[in-house]
Amino acid sequence: MIKRLFILCISLCACSAFATNEAELDSLFRQFNVEEVEVTARALNKDIIIPQTLKGAELQRLNALSVADALRYFSGVQLKDYGGVGGIKTINIRSMGSQHTAVYYNGVQLGNAQNGQVDLGRFSLDNMEQIQLFNGQKSDIFQSAREFGAAGNVYLTTRRPYFKEGERVHVHGQLRFGSFALANPNVGVDIKLTETLSLTMDAEYVYSNGKYPFRYRRVLPNGETAYDTTAVRQNGDINAVRVEAGLHDYYSSTGFFRIHAYNYWSERGVPGAIVNNVWRNGERLWDRNTFVQAEWKDEWFNRWSTRVLAKWANDYTHYQNYDERLLPANNEYLQQELYFSFANKIQVFKWWDLSLAYDYQYNVLDRDNLLVETETEHFNRHSHWLSAATAFNIKEYVRAQASVLMTAVDNHAPRVTPAVFFSFRPYPAIDLSINAFYKQSYRYPTFNDLYYTDLGNASLRPELARQHSIEVAYRKATEQFDLSLNASYYYNRVTDKIIAYPKGQQFRWTMLNLGTVKINGVDAKADASIYLPLRFVLRTRLNYTYQTAIDVTDPNDTYYGHQIPYIPWHSGSVVLGLDWQSRRGDHYGLNYSFIYVGQRYCQQENTIYNYVQPWYTHDLSVYAEWAINRWWLKANFELNNMLGQDYEVIQNYPMPKQNVRCTLAFRY
Amino acid sequence: MHTRFQILILLALGSWLLFSCRGDEIVYPTIGTHVTDEVREGGLYVLCEGNMGSNKARLDYINLENGTYYSNWYGAQNPKQLKELGDVGNDIQQYGHHLYAVINCSHKVEVMDLQARHIGKIDIPNCRYMAFKGNKMYVSAYVGSISNPDLLGSVYEVDTATLIVTREVKVGHQPDELLVMDNQLYVCNSGGYLMNRYDSTVSVIDLSSFTQTQQIVVGLNPTRLRMDEQKRLWVCCQGNYNDVDPEIVVLQTNQVIKRISTPCANISIQGATAYVIDGDENKLRAFSTIDFSEQTCQIHIERFEHPYGLLATSDALFITDAKNYVSSGILYCYGYDGHLRWTAKTGDIPGHLCRVTGAYDIYEDTTHQDTTTYSPYLSRVYEYMPAMGQFVNELPKYEEGDDAESMCRKCEVSIANNAGGVISLGGWGGYVTFGFDHAIENKEGRDIQILGNAFYMTGSTEYGSSEPGIVLVSHDENGDGLPNDTWYELKGSLYDDPNTRHNVIKTYTREGDTLQNPFHKHPYYPQWLQAEEYMLTGALLPPQTVTINNQYVQRILDYGYVDNKPNNDKEGTSFDISWAVDKNGNHVELTQIDFIRVYNAVDENIEQTGELSTEISGAIDLHLK
Numbered sequence A: 001m002i003k004r005l006f007i008l009c010i011s012l013c014a015c016s017a018f019a020t021n022e023a024e025l026d027s028l029f030r031q032f033n034v035e036e037v038e039v040t041a042r043a044l045n046k047d048i049i050i051p052q053t054l055k056g057a058e059l060q061r062l063n064a065l066s067v068a069d070a071l072r073y074f075s076g077v078q079l080k081d082y083g084g085v086g087g088i089k090t091i092n093i094r095s096m097g098s099q100h101t102a103v104y105y106n107g108v109q110l111g112n113a114q115n116g117q118v119d120l121g122r123f124s125l126d127n128m129e130q131i132q133l134f135n136g137q138k139s140d141i142f143q144s145a146r147e148f149g150a151a152g153n154v155y156l157t158t159r160r161p162y163f164k165e166g167e168r169v170h171v172h173g174q175l176r177f178g179s180f181a182l183a184n185p186n187v188g189v190d191i192k193l194t195e196t197l198s199l200t201m202d203a204e205y206v207y208s209n210g211k212y213p214f215r216y217r218r219v220l221p222n223g224e225t226a227y228d229t230t231a232v233r234q235n236g237d238i239n240a241v242r243v244e245a246g247l248h249d250y251y252s253s254t255g256f257f258r259i260h261a262y263n264y265w266s267e268r269g270v271p272g273a274i275v276n277n278v279w280r281n282g283e284r285l286w287d288r289n290t291f292v293q294a295e296w297k298d299e300w301f302n303r304w305s306t307r308v309l310a311k312w313a314n315d316y317t318h319y320q321n322y323d324e325r326l327l328p329a330n331n332e333y334l335q336q337e338l339y340f341s342f343a344n345k346i347q348v349f350k351w352w353d354l355s356l357a358y359d360y361q362y363n364v365l366d367r368d369n370l371l372v373e374t375e376t377e378h379f380n381r382h383s384h385w386l387s388a389a390t391a392f393n394i395k396e397y398v399r400a401q402a403s404v405l406m407t408a409v410d411n412h413a414p415r416v417t418p419a420v421f422f423s424f425r426p427y428p429a430i431d432l433s434i435n436a437f438y439k440q441s442y443r444y445p446t447f448n449d450l451y452y453t454d455l456g457n458a459s460l461r462p463e464l465a466r467q468h469s470i471e472v473a474y475r476k477a478t479e480q481f482d483l484s485l486n487a488s489y490y491y492n493r494v495t496d497k498i499i500a501y502p503k504g505q506q507f508r509w510t511m512l513n514l515g516t517v518k519i520n521g522v523d524a525k526a527d528a529s530i531y532l533p534l535r536f537v538l539r540t541r542l543n544y545t546y547q548t549a550i551d552v553t554d555p556n557d558t559y560y561g562h563q564i565p566y567i568p569w570h571s572g573s574v575v576l577g578l579d580w581q582s583r584r585g586d587h588y589g590l591n592y593s594f595i596y597v598g599q600r601y602c603q604q605e606n607t608i609y610n611y612v613q614p615w616y617t618h619d620l621s622v623y624a625e626w627a628i629n630r631w632w633l634k635a636n637f638e639l640n641n642m643l644g645q646d647y648e649v650i651q652n653y654p655m656p657k658q659n660v661r662c663t664l665a666f667r668y
Numbered sequence B: 001m002h003t004r005f006q007i008l009i010l011l012a013l014g015s016w017l018l019f020s021c022r023g024d025e026i027v028y029p030t031i032g033t034h035v036t037d038e039v040r041e042g043g044l045y046v047l048c049e050g051n052m053g054s055n056k057a058r059l060d061y062i063n064l065e066n067g068t069y070y071s072n073w074y075g076a077q078n079p080k081q082l083k084e085l086g087d088v089g090n091d092i093q094q095y096g097h098h099l100y101a102v103i104n105c106s107h108k109v110e111v112m113d114l115q116a117r118h119i120g121k122i123d124i125p126n127c128r129y130m131a132f133k134g135n136k137m138y139v140s141a142y143v144g145s146i147s148n149p150d151l152l153g154s155v156y157e158v159d160t161a162t163l164i165v166t167r168e169v170k171v172g173h174q175p176d177e178l179l180v181m182d183n184q185l186y187v188c189n190s191g192g193y194l195m196n197r198y199d200s201t202v203s204v205i206d207l208s209s210f211t212q213t214q215q216i217v218v219g220l221n222p223t224r225l226r227m228d229e230q231k232r233l234w235v236c237c238q239g240n241y242n243d244v245d246p247e248i249v250v251l252q253t254n255q256v257i258k259r260i261s262t263p264c265a266n267i268s269i270q271g272a273t274a275y276v277i278d279g280d281e282n283k284l285r286a287f288s289t290i291d292f293s294e295q296t297c298q299i300h301i302e303r304f305e306h307p308y309g310l311l312a313t314s315d316a317l318f319i320t321d322a323k324n325y326v327s328s329g330i331l332y333c334y335g336y337d338g339h340l341r342w343t344a345k346t347g348d349i350p351g352h353l354c355r356v357t358g359a360y361d362i363y364e365d366t367t368h369q370d371t372t373t374y375s376p377y378l379s380r381v382y383e384y385m386p387a388m389g390q391f392v393n394e395l396p397k398y399e400e401g402d403d404a405e406s407m408c409r410k411c412e413v414s415i416a417n418n419a420g421g422v423i424s425l426g427g428w429g430g431y432v433t434f435g436f437d438h439a440i441e442n443k444e445g446r447d448i449q450i451l452g453n454a455f456y457m458t459g460s461t462e463y464g465s466s467e468p469g470i471v472l473v474s475h476d477e478n479g480d481g482l483p484n485d486t487w488y489e490l491k492g493s494l495y496d497d498p499n500t501r502h503n504v505i506k507t508y509t510r511e512g513d514t515l516q517n518p519f520h521k522h523p524y525y526p527q528w529l530q531a532e533e534y535m536l537t538g539a540l541l542p543p544q545t546v547t548i549n550n551q552y553v554q555r556i557l558d559y560g561y562v563d564n565k566p567n568n569d570k571e572g573t574s575f576d577i578s579w580a581v582d583k584n585g586n587h588v589e590l591t592q593i594d595f596i597r598v599y600n601a602v603d604e605n606i607e608q609t610g611e612l613s614t615e616i617s618g619a620i621d622l623h624l625k
Helices: A002-014 A022-035 A056-061 A067-071 A447-451 B002-018 B073-077 B404-418
Strands: A052-055 A077-081 A089-093 A101-105 A128-135 A152-158 A169-178 A182-192 A197-208 A213-219 A225-232 A238-249 A256-270 A283-300 A304-321 A329-349 A352-369 A377-394 A398-409 A415-424 A431-443 A463-477 A481-495 A498-502 A509-513 A517-532 A536-551 A570-581 A587-597 A615-628 A631-640 A648-650 A659-667 B031-034 B043-048 B058-063 B068-071 B089-095 B098-103 B108-113 B118-123 B127-133 B136-141 B152-159 B164-173 B175-181 B184-189 B201-206 B211-217 B222-227 B233-237 B247-252 B255-260 B266-270 B273-278 B283-288 B307-312 B317-321 B328-334 B340-348 B350-356 B380-385 B431-435 B448-451 B463-465 B469-474 B488-490 B501-509 B533-540 B545-548 B551-555 B595-600 B618-621
Touching (some): A056 A128, A067 A089, A067 A128, A067 A152, A077 A648, B043 B089, B058 B089, B058 B340, B068 B073, B068 B340, B089 B350, B098 B127, B118 B404, B152 B175, B152 B184, B164 B184, B184 B222, B201 B222, B233 B266, B273 B307, B307 B350, B317 B350, B328 B350, B380 B404, B404 B431, B448 B595
Parallel strands (some): A101 A152, B127 B175, B266 B307
Antiparallel strands (some): A052 A128, A077 A089, A128 A152, A169 A182, A169 A659, A182 A197, A197 A238, A213 A225, A238 A256, A256 A283, A352 A377, A377 A398, A398 A415, A415 A431, A431 A463, A463 A481, A498 A509, A570 A587, A615 A631, A631 A659, B031 B068, B058 B068, B108 B118, B127 B136, B152 B164, B175 B184, B201 B211, B222 B233, B273 B283, B307 B317, B317 B328, B380 B431, B431 B595, B448 B618, B463 B551, B469 B488
16 A cells, blocks of 8 residues: 555656646645545646646755755746855846745745845755746635735745555654765654644754865966966855744645744855955854744635635844954844735636735844944834735636735835736647736835945835736646646836945945846746656656846946846756666666756946856766655765866856765655 | 657757857956047056956056057956956055055955056955055055954055065054155044944054054044145045035144035045045036135036046046946046046946056067067076075965975066066075076176165165175086086175185074064964975175164175165176186186076074065066166
8 A cells, every 4th residue: 555655656746747736736635645546637737827846756856955956947047046055045037036036935925024035045855845936926816915916936835744544653864965064964753643633843954064166267368277276165164953843734625724833043154255365254144034834724615715824933143244354243133024814715606716815914123233332223014915816717718817916015105016817728638728927016125125224225116027928838648758848938027126326425325216127038848758668767857048138227328238137048957867666666767957057247237347158067866765665765866067067156156066965865 | 759759859959059158268358449549648547446246356557648448457467367356446556666456355455567467465454545655555454453343444564675564553443545744644534334433533653653643533434635735635524424514624734724515525636726526416626725715627527427536637637437336437538628538438436547657558469478589587486495584484475285386486476577576585595596588698798687675775885785695607507407507606795705604504494493573473484395404505794784873784795796786776786607606716607507596695683674685576687688
């Protein structure tokens, strides 16, 4: 029985892009959990917005340590990576800026009211079941009001417990180690408390000294070496502990209650930019991120669904710079967030749904400068969101959605943003669909934008993004292969962009709503699994993005019409995986991935002095998974940046050369 | 399935073709652009700051005689500088035959010759601005060498010959511009790090004692400081950008004599007029330095985005627009009649301008050396074996991992190809062996000039700073290109002196390295040596130091010694190969030589200044020059 379940699990996960959204995943788990029915997930692609998904075994087999690493395999995404395990990693979807991206942890948005950015390098893949990226918004109109507010959405879903009859406890553990003194143990336990109630706990520790070698080399035009030096990155160490626990109560076939607590502590060095005569910087950063979130969802009369979310988050940051050469800094930041959401969906007819949701959030930031005796600075913000959405279908052919969101943040005048989604499926028998959407969304100024000493500007307006997108998606699955193809074109326009602008003299900057960016892009994706003889499976995943993101603020600017910083014209990735399954269900495999980011510029002006070369890395991993009685064992070896390319994602922040990681894991 | 697979592959290949590959990182190019037909004298350096962390400080240069503007001039002159010029350029000045640039976030002062070829650097944390007097440079720095809770800044004194920090004095908060008047150094204390609690003083430092003697209260947030023809100091106080307005405060004999209420982002005084940038209204204002009245200024800069750098010279006024600070700026040249003469596109944040008399050009393909013509300058250092001394491990600087070979390369950086730097031979017996890219012929008269840093005492040619070194020469008899042949001494004026001891041997041990004086708290023993001791041999000249007017000076020797007479005394620093003698003192006639060795021939330790040590700053083949 157990073995069968495993096989099922894995093959299910392997069918990438099948069970695509959270709701479906939920129902699948439920079926496993309760009925243990063999599911053939050969359903049609029902999503009006087809997400990019990485999950289960496929996710675990990637050469990726954090969520940020995994997101590199999505199209339309640009990752900003300052290098090393501890370096900040943020993503930018379709060039609209990282603050237009919302990240959700088990359905609830992760916030950072201070700077609006979520460091995705801090989220480990070890406890992750699925990562999804939706352009625009999630397919399902049954969502919290705030979810309608972002331009791009990343949903992180952690692993959930599955118990078979007679099973009460599952234990898992993992040990990962690798280059630059990486040590990363992880343990967890799942306990079935009652028939419907289960508890999961997971803990992880990460250490790395961050001392990776990097090389700077330049040549003269005649080929002679101008300089060539290799140094070791300093002050890039990290110590982090993550502990989380969840209580899940799937108390009926329609309702569940979940509560999740998360805590993350870290201490790290901030290695800083490598510039002439400076090979080491002295900044240190301590973090503690704590949140507790609860979710309750149920359905009545088969027509009315309700979802209630509540969250409390408490994030502490301590930043110190005792570099003797610089302005000493010793600051403490404490952010707290209270969030509540109430969402309802009514099925008026089989083909017509309505939803209404209201969200409220309270943010507070306390800032303390420990070097001087000053009063704690205190900033707070009340936000309200009210959304109304509708979805209807015309037989099998057309699916449409429309939503409006009203956002009221503090004293800003309430703003209304619409979104319209449309999907057309010309041949019911063929899984081919044409999807399009238009969406407006605001990015509100962060506390830093508004109140940062000398820089803040309390009269800022929110930044507006308008997205237009059209997509053609095709999928075919047979006994021999499973193929999905996807191409989209998009046109985005970001206006009132919030940028730092010098105010008068002496390098005093202020934030202004000054900037317009016009973005045109094409994403193309092809995923295929080919079931070869002798239980071999070949999996490929190809992504390619072409983007122009042009600054059209003012024709008098020297950079008018230039590509905005750090947006490559071309980027893409290739993943090739070969998996072999033995008769008894063991897996052996090889995974190769290639990531390419094309030429780009590091400043607004596209001159030769700001030119940044393309970078690309080849990563390889081999793995073996064994199922022995109730034990599941795994060994994985990764070789990253195989050819040892010396590259930078952000200028003057060198990335590691070749590095290895080795993972041993068990589950019982 | 088959056809679909082909599509897949085609798709993959198709997208491949769009990709370009990564190549070698080529050095940043230098681009020359003709911007004007107007002919002026000399040239102008434009130091573009670049944004913090971007490492994009850029030194541009315009040849005013032919109107060619070179972006990244420094890059062309120094393509091999690791990570280029650095992060955030903050000041550029010419002093004597050198050009100095403060690179703020690279924590260094870059020292160059007048064509901006790298000579050396001085590490100073968070350095801001420079002033000069005599053979000293003064550099303001936002932080002192010892950090303190008051966040007081420092001024460092640097010896311009050795590029070594000699003294440091603590001043007010975040010192910016500074200048020397008579024997006093004035420094603006801006307090820029204090956030709304700016400083408001100018520190006065006595240069003899190098102590702060006074703090003059001027106005809030003083950043710029200039002197007019009446020796009055103009201090630009920026105010607090809130309720305290900016103003110019004029000082005379340390007293405030005038306050002019005006925004004053930058200032440049030419003749009897002070030109001031009013950044609030984007206006260039002109004030009389005689009666402080505001004059009509013909130059209009209202359309500038952010006027920033300013330099008023006798024939033209140069002013820059830094635009939005994160893209390239513009350099404007105006006539005083208000006519715009020309403009040039600069790097990011063109902030600092320096007019020089030399007009230079870079021709394409400067990287290829013409092998048919020999360089008149010393080109190669073969051996560098200083005796223990206070400048050993400093000139050149020893860094972890250096060996004898890399120390030689560092010597070359300092003294080869007319670089103009200095190396120290340490105590008695310490030597350096060098050569040229050709053999030096023994012709009529003097053949080689060897440069040091000797100087005469004021009003005397008999006494001064003389640290004599003896010259040995050698011909590459075995033709292996290495200095392992017979050495001959060039006989100097004290060769036959009865007090000169020949064939002296002295052993230096790591254990004996205890001589450190308070200015040089570092090991004196050459740190790159593996051995615990080493032996040096040679002649020892009699002591030459005497006390005159409470000053320690040396007798200047007649002829035949390195670092004995000032470099501008060409004959006094030149040598004739015909002076060569063998080890028995017999004259030897050499037709040409390939190697030259200089060793320190004196063994004297003076309490205040440390041991006498021969310094070398280059050598010239007189037949080619």
